[in-house]
Amino acid sequence: MAFELPKFTPPDFTSEKFLSANEIRVAEVKKDGVSPKGFYLTSHIPTYYHYNNRWILPKHNSQNCVAVLQKEDIIIKELNDLVLGDKVVLGKESDGTNGVIVYREGFDEAVISHAGKSVETSFTNDYDYLFDLMRYEKENGGYIVWVLGPSVVFDFDTRIGLSQLAENGYVQALLAGNAMATHDLEGGYLDTALGQNIYTQVSQPMGHYNHLDLLNEVRRAGSIDKFIADGNVKNGFIKTLNKLDIPFVLAGSIRDDGPLPEVYHNVSKGLNAVKEQTDKATLVICLATMLHSVSTAELASSYRIKEDGAIVPVFMYTVDVTENVVNKVAAARENIAVRTLVTNVQDFVVNVQKALLTPVEDLQVESVEVNVNEYCERTNVKKDEKEKELKIKEEK
């Protein structure tokens, strides 16, 4: 049985609730970046707007924004992006009174995550689902956006893992900050992260210069692209993205050293560049960064509308060794289509790499075959794919 994305059941527009609803009211923006009072506040739950006898579901939604009527369409905007004359939807109710209906019932239970999932929990199901999802996205032209903190590139195997995933079609965009890209490039330039050899962790002589030396040399080159083209970078995730023409957005913060030339000093512009990527996203994977993950969780639409009109969730996986971080991301996602994993992101990447890039035939499972098969039959929950893997030796 092939993997399928969860279905979204559109509302019955002939039901009483929809039939009796009013049309939206709007008011015009009188000052750039300021909404009229009484605006409607957006959320990640699919929301329908009633206008000119039609029910409009915006192409993308975001949390903590306002809804703007543009011709016959509804666009979701940050306060900061409002411009004079924008027609902002009004009203706090979401039951149709103001022409707005929040529709929670479209996604089934399985899409709504279990909030507050603690570290002492089984993650096998979450991993298996992710593997299925990633294979599905790869085969169906999906757009997987990775949001990465700096610690993912401190590890030797993780840097290889990320590159392999990119080379095999599992990475379509990267969102990160200055530190992540800097450390990865330092690894490719001088084999170190903050002066320590990236495999042995032995500090190199004068290695504390490596971080700033790298930043200065990329700044001298004028761009990461030029720096790589000049042959300075032996390996790493950024080099792989560069080679494969996969876009990355580096948003700035006041903690940045350097920074790299590509880093957005202006955070509002950075946010817009991020949005350009998240608007294409079919799956978002956030590793080891609270700042970028929560920002993306608020911004990225929780669903997308396929070409055939079908509505599907945009899943977000959030992975961090600190429970509090993944819970914050889940909250910013309003628990829709979000899965949380509390672990070291190095293990996460290596796990994903091995699962997606190792041929099924090569798994060695003789010793426990009966045990596992029995178990799978009983629980009756493992996917066909998984069972195939586990039964493979038996069949031989």
Added chain:
Amino acid sequence: MAFELPKFTPPDFTSEKFLSANEIRVAEVKKDGVSPKGFYLTSHIPTYYHYNNRWILPKHNSQNCVAVLQKEDIIIKELNDLVLGDKVVLGKESDGTNGVIVYREGFDEAVISHAGKSVETSFTNDYDYLFDLMRYEKENGGYIVWVLGPSVVFDFDTRIGLSQLAENGYVQALLAGNAMATHDLEGGYLDTALGQNIYTQVSQPMGHYNHLDLLNEVRRAGSIDKFIADGNVKNGFIKTLNKLDIPFVLAGSIRDDGPLPEVYHNVSKGLNAVKEQTDKATLVICLATMLHSVSTAELASSYRIKEDGAIVPVFMYTVDVTENVVNKVAAARENIAVRTLVTNVQDFVVNVQKALLTPVEDLQVESVEVNVNEYCERTNVKKDEKEKELKIKEEK
């Protein structure tokens, strides 16, 4: 015995090391924001530069920067702030070979913190020292800079505590982000933080609008100052700062909702505004924000030169409920004059408030007086001030 700041012993410039040192070499910046190769990388340890037969200690230092010769002085600059023609000090050695001598011996042991201090540790001494330090700074025209994360203003007592500390002269500047100021203003505007009553924590009807409503209304007013002047804010830390004309700098991030009009969208400009405050700092207190704390720890000078020429440390207290955060800050400070406390910042603020604002006479200690006095005598370590407090009833 009055409290005194730790002494710094200047080097013996007639010693062999200094006498035999070369003079600094410099090279000119050929492109804005890019250093010549082979630059000298700055650190928080007091560093002397040999030029024209003089040994120059820069007025401020920072970590991960370069040293620029300006006339007869040395200025520490971020890569990003370098401009065409800047004369950058060269050489990696710090033993005089290049005219640069890093001088670790100036501060005594007690100023170098115990790195890796875990949560299961006695903090009494750190608290007592802070109380002495804050009283000293207040009496001697010090400039105490607070760096605050949003969680400090979620608590009823903490908001009062911070305001009282400001009103009593213990706050000279605030460094924070959009969220901290927004939550504090929401509390003063609508008695809530993210829609929950700030004391009872009961969610208010439609309270999830409060956060964006506040942001929108301040944006409409055009500034926090105007918003407060219009009578919208009943209380809170930002209102107190506004009333007392205490400066605050709000640096932006991609996670910001709104943001408030005063928030720096451009992080480089934000950093410069931060630097303006840290250059005046005599004490820095960082609470519950990794981003702003680590940034400030790198940036703020670890010492200052008093008008009489004496060199004294600029202490940094870093407080967070997560051990990893305070360890990162201590590392960014190179363990110089930094003290770490692992606790909830609410308790920290209330502790400081009670210690500094409760008159000594009012402490009630009868029941254990003998016990404690004995102890103090034996350990012989508590400061006179503290002993006075504890002996007070006995003397009556």
Added chain:
Amino acid sequence: MAFELPKFTPPDFTSEKFLSANEIRVAEVKKDGVSPKGFYLTSHIPTYYHYNNRWILPKHNSQNCVAVLQKEDIIIKELNDLVLGDKVVLGKESDGTNGVIVYREGFDEAVISHAGKSVETSFTNDYDYLFDLMRYEKENGGYIVWVLGPSVVFDFDTRIGLSQLAENGYVQALLAGNAMATHDLEGGYLDTALGQNIYTQVSQPMGHYNHLDLLNEVRRAGSIDKFIADGNVKNGFIKTLNKLDIPFVLAGSIRDDGPLPEVYHNVSKGLNAVKEQTDKATLVICLATMLHSVSTAELASSYRIKEDGAIVPVFMYTVDVTENVVNKVAAARENIAVRTLVTNVQDFVVNVQKALLTPVEDLQVESVEVNVNEYCERTNVKKDEKEKELKIKEEK
């Protein structure tokens, strides 16, 4: 208005649910420590048992136990404590079908805690409520049981704080392990904790011997009581308890050095000694120990029946710097009458000490009086007591 404990509304035994309920069925224990199959599993929610036309609410309840009919009463027992012939209540349903009715409606909402309360939350209300509760218990012959981990006695001020609270009537029993008592006694014997001076944290020469030396000498004395009587202990919480004849139970674990003579090597016997204390408890305060806190949370009754027949909750406060620990305790309490605080327990103890032992008249609040008074009026939630404190200067 005086502080009152939350009321419990007994069920309406004339309602249909109770009238139509069956009587309990029981089966006899055939082997010590083993229940008949089909036993009823107990929880912390008040539960009524129907027997001989009466509805019995057991004097104490516990989680994960079985209910045993003894004459006309119901006793809650661990599996391990069952003996041949015990009559165990049967049936899994709790709706009356088996004569058992779980009655959730007795306590009002405020008694059911907000589960999953994160560190970034206001704790003022929880503190204020605790202060009221502790004063109430002290004045009304309550029995406050403290459950302490070792880190509370590493801190100079905390040891004093705990002793003062005991001397002022706020401690009726201590539950702990070998490490907590050992470290406290080491402090009183040699001024150190694990060899470091308890105030300065400076390691003492050969200080690593202190821990085992203390253990060995107490073992030589034969008991903590004898060791103290011999004049070896200058101060500390254990000494204070000893002086005041306040009981303490030290339950053993495989991690124990020594251990002290009073430590229960047999954990089942330790548990019974703990139960003797928790059966008297009117309030339980758990600090910085997952093992003992979760154990006590399961064991200690969530309510007690006063002499006048009124049923009141037994509150549990659980305090730890790790969010996960307090959440586990809340879960073991089934969120009934439990309040969680995520902070360093040193600050918690000092906060409680200052709040309960500082006379109200001595609080210094001039500077923000208007501010705060206004705020209290508006929010209208602070207790009379608190308002009195804050208005005191105004009235003068």
Added chain:
Amino acid sequence: MAFELPKFTPPDFTSEKFLSANEIRVAEVKKDGVSPKGFYLTSHIPTYYHYNNRWILPKHNSQNCVAVLQKEDIIIKELNDLVLGDKVVLGKESDGTNGVIVYREGFDEAVISHAGKSVETSFTNDYDYLFDLMRYEKENGGYIVWVLGPSVVFDFDTRIGLSQLAENGYVQALLAGNAMATHDLEGGYLDTALGQNIYTQVSQPMGHYNHLDLLNEVRRAGSIDKFIADGNVKNGFIKTLNKLDIPFVLAGSIRDDGPLPEVYHNVSKGLNAVKEQTDKATLVICLATMLHSVSTAELASSYRIKEDGAIVPVFMYTVDVTENVVNKVAAARENIAVRTLVTNVQDFVVNVQKALLTPVEDLQVESVEVNVNEYCERTNVKKDEKEKELKIKEEK
């Protein structure tokens, strides 16, 4: 090049320090469980005792114990295990003055771990070393002791992973508590952990009974062995150990429900049963339990003496998602031959399983072969074994 254990260089007994050393002094135990005053306190660093002109290295060492002379040998004992007449070594110095010499120089640098290694660190090298070590131990008759907390058996894949590792010769003993065994058996008995399906995590109807039902039924059977023999357990780690006759020790705590019949109620007896296993250990792996890990870290010898007289380290890997836990274990090991990993133990187990049980030929590495080979050549640090794996396709 085959993997080799780090060498230990025995001291030069003809050096001045040894030649001039005194012989040990001893005093007799006058009371069971109490040492004479002035005892020598043991540590994990290899320690030589001078007696009858010989230098004795005890067969095993432990931390926080005393050394007892038995005939011509030195035995390390807990205070609690001392019996009347035992001859305890005296003296605090360890430089030979008292006939005791602590010899730090035997192990080379690489065996002394980097203390305070944070979560943001490369773990690839630690993993690779573990894989080599485990293969070596398997091939050379090693004895790998696993110390497990309950969370390892909450996960579907982890339970399979542990069983496979045992079936393939990588597990020789298990040390754990009641909870770990109970949850694993609940999984094998009813497919749940605390009532939730172990794969889907969906709560089962009346699933909260499963935990106590399992405990009660094993108690009825009288032993885990009998319970399994009766066909009640479909799978799981305990069942695998039972089938393979691999010993496990379950040490009790006051938090135990039930407990299982095999659980030691008496912690001192439990500790002795643990010691029986750790005395055979050639490698110890501690996952997700602070209590048992720290206890084992103190107890288990840090070295062993092979039959040929060679001395080799007994490595300990400690893995936990909380940094503080692994740091505590490293401290209890005095940083000798200990490696810390901060991650979710589920990922750890799955990583180890895949690394050790997947044939080298099956790794798929084409896409990045050049990349990786180049990298390995440059860094020149990866083991031959690893390079072989990565080059394998190239050679074809």
